[in-house]
Amino acid sequence: MTKSKIAIALCLFIINTIVAQNQPIVDSLKTIINLQKQDTTEVNALVYLSIQQTQVDSAFQYVQQGLLLAKKINYRKGEADCYLQIAIINYYFLNDFSAGIQNYFDALKIYGDINYTTGVAETHLMLQGLYRQIGDYKNALKHAFVSQQLSESNNVAGRAFTFEGHRLSPLALAEIAETYIQMHQLDSAEFYIRKSIDQNELFKGSKWNFPIYMLGTIQNLKGDYKGALATFRSAIPLAIQNEFFHDTLQIYGGMSTLFKNTKELDSAIYYAKMVTESSDPNRETHYWLNSINNIAQSYKLKGNIDSTLKYTEYFHHVKDSIFSRNKDRAVQNIGFNEKLKQQEIISAQAKYKSRLQLYVFIAGLLVLLLIIGILWHNTREKQKAKSKIEKAFSELKQTQAQLIQSEKMASLGELTAGIAHEIQNPLNFVNNFSDVNKELLEELNEEIQKGNFDEVKALAKDVTDNEEKIIFHGKRADAIVKGMLQHSRAGSGEKELTDLNVLADEYLRLAYHGLRAKDKTFNANIKTHFDEGLGKVNVVPQDIGRVILNLITNAFYVVKEKGEQKHEGYAPTVTVATIKKKDKVLLSVKDNGNGIPKKVQDKIFQPFFSTKPTGEGTGLGLSMSYDIVTKGHGGTLQMETIEGQGTEFTIELPVK
Amino acid sequence: MSYLSNKRINQLRTRNTYTMKILVVDDEQDVKILFQQRFRKEIRNGDLQFVFAFSGEAAVDMLKDLEHEAVLILSDINMPGMSGLDLLKFIKKEYVKPPPVVMMITAYGDEENRSNSKRLGADDFLTKPLDFKSLKNKLKDIAL
Numbered sequence: 082m083t084k085s086k087i088a089i090a091l092c093l094f095i096i097n098t099i100v101a102q103n104q105p106i107v108d109s110l111k112t113i114i115n116l117q118k119q120d121t122t123e124v125n126a127l128v129y130l131s132i133q134q135t136q137v138d139s140a141f142q143y144v145q146q147g148l149l150l151a152k153k154i155n156y157r158k159g160e161a162d163c164y165l166q167i168a169i170i171n172y173y174f175l176n177d178f179s180a181g182i183q184n185y186f187d188a189l190k191i192y193g194d195i196n197y198t199t200g201v202a203e204t205h206l207m208l209q210g211l212y213r214q215i216g217d218y219k220n221a222l223k224h225a226f227v228s229q230q231l232s233e234s235n236n237v238a239g240r241a242f243t244f245e246g247h248r249l250s251p252l253a254l255a256e257i258a259e260t261y262i263q264m265h266q267l268d269s270a271e272f273y274i275r276k277s278i279d280q281n282e283l284f285k286g287s288k289w290n291f292p293i294y295m296l297g298t299i300q301n302l303k304g305d306y307k308g309a310l311a312t313f314r315s316a317i318p319l320a321i322q323n324e325f326f327h328d329t330l331q332i333y334g335g336m337s338t339l340f341k342n343t344k345e346l347d348s349a350i351y352y353a354k355m356v357t358e359s360s361d362p363n364r365e366t367h368y369w370l371n372s373i374n375n376i377a378q379s380y381k382l383k384g385n386i387d388s389t390l391k392y393t394e395y396f397h398h399v400k401d402s403i404f405s406r407n408k409d410r411a412v413q414n415i416g417f418n419e420k421l422k423q424q425e426i427i428s429a430q431a432k433y434k435s436r437l438q439l440y441v442f443i444a445g446l447l448v449l450l451l452i453i454g455i456l457w458h459n460t461r462e463k464q465k466a467k468s469k470i471e472k473a474f475s476e477l478k479q480t481q482a483q484l485i486q487s488e489k490m491a492s493l494g495e496l497t498a499g500i501a502h503e504i505q506n507p508l509n510f511v512n513n514f515s516d517v518n519k520e521l522l523e524e525l526n527e528e529i530q531k532g533n534f535d536e537v538k539a540l541a542k543d544v545t546d547n548e549e550k551i552i553f554h555g556k557r558a559d560a561i562v563k564g565m566l567q568h569s570r571a572g573s574g575e576k577e578l579t580d581l582n583v584l585a586d587e588y589l590r591l592a593y594h595g596l597r598a599k600d601k602t603f604n605a606n607i608k609t610h611f612d613e614g615l616g617k618v619n620v621v622p623q624d625i626g627r628v629i630l631n632l633i634t635n636a637f638y639v640v641k642e643k644g645e646q647k648h649e650g651y652a653p654t655v656t657v658a659t660i661k662k663k664d665k666v667l668l669s670v671k672d673n674g675n676g677i678p679k680k681v682q683d684k685i686f687q688p689f690f691s692t693k694p695t696g697e698g699t700g701l702g703l704s705m706s707y708d709i710v711t712k713g714h715g716g717t718l719q720m721e722t723i724e725g726q727g728t729e730f731t732i733e734l735p736v737k
Numbered sequence: 738m739s740y741l742s743n744k745r746i747n748q749l750r751t752r753n754t755y756t757m758k759i760l761v762v763d764d765e766q767d768v769k770i771l772f773q774q775r776f777r778k779e780i781r782n783g784d785l786q787f788v789f790a791f792s793g794e795a796a797v798d799m800l801k802d803l804e805h806e807a808v809l810i811l812s813d814i815n816m817p818g819m820s821g822l823d824l825l826k827f828i829k830k831e832y833v834k835p836p837p838v839v840m841m842i843t844a845y846g847d848e849e850n851r852s853n854s855k856r857l858g859a860d861d862f863l864t865k866p867l868d869f870k871s872l873k874n875k876l877k878d879i880a881l
Contacts, residue, residue, distance in 0.1 A: 505865065508866075510765070510767050512866050513771050513775070513866060513869070514771065517774040517775055521774070543777075547770075550770065550771075593817060604817075604819070604820045605817070605818075606817065606818045607817045607818070
């Protein structure tokens with residue numbers, strides 16, 4: 082504990098020296114401040130003025146004023162200087178280590194930000210002292226080394242209000258040595274103190290005495306009393322030349338300890354008394370106590386009981402008062418350590434939080450990238466899919482057109498035989514009646530020659546009647562051919578007023594004969610209930626014809642199928658009926674087949690659904706019919722079925 | 738052309754002492770006028786007598802009325818409802834003694850209808866368009 086005061090004394094000494102020496106400057110500083118220019122000069126003046134103060138309150142007041150102004154005019158270096166000064170006040174004058182560390186770090190951050198090496202090196206050097214004092218040797222060494230290396234490589238010298246004009250490197254080396262002394266690593270301490278001495282820092286033109294004194298102390302501790310004495314002796318003239326009065330006392334104190342150790346008791350008492358008589362126990366307590374202790378112990382060894390008692394009491398009296406101060410400090414240190422730990426926890430938490438935030442941010446970014454990637458991929462896939470779909474769609478449209486055409490051709494194929502039969506019959510009549518008329522006309526000529534005019538009249542009437550038959554059947558054949566052409570025509574026709582009864586009848590016959598042509602054994606009853614008052618309906622004849630044909634063909638197919646199952650007394654029957662309602666017409670095609678099973682009822686209007694064996698149906702008949710009736714004509718196509726009894730399809734078309 | 742045996746023709750001729758009617762069955766109603774025109778002389782002279790039925794079912798009804806008369810039946814095959822072949826089957830089943838002569842007519846001279854007709858006991862098979870000259874000769878052979 083005694084030794085730790087040495088380095089503090091060093092700094093204090095420097096500062097106090099400055100205070101003592103620069104008193105005349107105070108007035109000029111106050112003049113600058115009174116100008117109220119609110120500039121960097123004013124900030125600097127306030128910092129220096131704060132340093133000049135012997136009272137903590139006024140020191141604080143000036144530096145706080147400087148800090149506010151520095152922040153206001155955004156003078157970063159000035160702001161850091163203020164923090165440094167506040168740290169010094171908190172640490173040295175108020176013993177508030179926690180606040181001191183905080184202020185040092187505030188200053189350090191700003192100096193670092195603005196790349197002000199001198200400030201950085203100074204602050205590290207100050208921090209190391211604080212850490213050593215609270216027993217944190219690790220951090221003390223760390224900051225000392227940082228400061229030392231920074232100072233040596235940049236040849237940093239301290240500013241007036243810190244380590245006035247002196248290179249920081251030898252100072253830092255001395256501080257390192259001091260820390261090692263406290264750690265009882267005397268070899269390391271000697272190594273660094275010799276390095277400090279080698280750097281040959283001068284004070285007032287002569288070698289700096291402090292590291293030499295330190296070396297003596299180390300030698301003394303190591304038991305090299307001879308070497309220590311020589312060292313101390315070489316330090317004394319330097320201290321005197323440097324006008325470091327306190328340093329001289331330090332050396333005398335060290336020498337008294339040395340002589341005590343070497344049992345040169347008179348010398349020990351002599352040097353110790355030099356210290357005690359020349360120093361103030363309240364200010365240089367540590368030297369003083371050490372010296373009093375040396376005197377007391379020396380008298381004890383000499384057997385001078387009275388003096389021993391006197392100096393021992395004196396020692397204890399002063400020590401008690403110091404002890405109570407130390408106790409206060411110890412209590413404060415506990416609080417400080419707690420505070421420090423809390424700050425560490427808080428900073429660790431903040432670090433963790435910021436790291437967490439960073440991770441969350443990175444994770445978020447990754448997720449975002451992933452989403453963007455997926456979206457980009459999707460868009461590309463969509464574009465690909467779109468072009469594929471478009472291609473497929475155009476192919477599908479083409480195929481659909483082909484399918485519709487093939488469905489038309491398929492139903493045409495079913496019709497061909499029926500058409501042949503239908504054309505053959507009227508053609509036969511045309512031929513037959515023509516033949517008959519030829520015979521009748523020959524007969525007529527004969528009767529004219531005979532002059533049998535009654536017979537001529539009768540014959541002429543027959544010829545005329547027959548001619549009407551010829552015309553009728555000729556027209557009939559013509560209509561069938563036209564209907565066939567209409568049916569196979571690919572393009573959609575125009576709507577025209579059409580007699581649905583005629584259309585239904587025509588396709589009924591075509592379908593029947595078509596089926597008969599394929600299967601000679603097939604037969605079915607055909608019933609028609611045509612409403613004579615149906616009137617003409619505006620439809621596309623070939624389209625509706627195709628629907629009727631499809632429904633009738635299906636009806637024939639199912640009754641044929643049931644007929645082949647040899648039901649007792651089964652009479653295959655297909656009924657086609659038309660009914661006129663108020664604003665619509667109904668056309669129904671009914672069969673007495675097996676009905677449609679429930680499980681396929683929903684599917685019958687779907688494209689490519691077919692109950693017929695492969696190759697017999699395209700599976701498009703009903704779906705096309707459905708489209709023609711609903712989309713093409715705004716009507717409905719409904720189905721009612723009873724299993725085992727039959728099915729009825731009803732086309733409902735609106736009439737305008 | 739005809740596969741009617743001389744024996745069968747002679748058999749029919751003996752029945753000609755009774756009134757003989759030719760029943761024409763076809764769903765085309767103009768057939769009636771055509772036959773009446775074609776056989777106008779024969780009808781006028783009383784050589785041939787025609788009755789017409791426009792469906793298989795109508796033919797069956799008509800045959801009941803003509804029960805004791807000698808009948809030659811000329812039937813179309815392709816008719817809705819009861820077809821010519823159904824009618825042929827019915828006649829051959831119901832009218833065993835004496836079986837009427839049944840000639841089948843169809844628009845398509847295809848082998849399937851021809852062989853079916855033969856199997857069911859048709860006496861002759863004619864194709865549309867009818868050759869009325871040869872038909873006239875056949876009918877005269879049978880009826881006269």
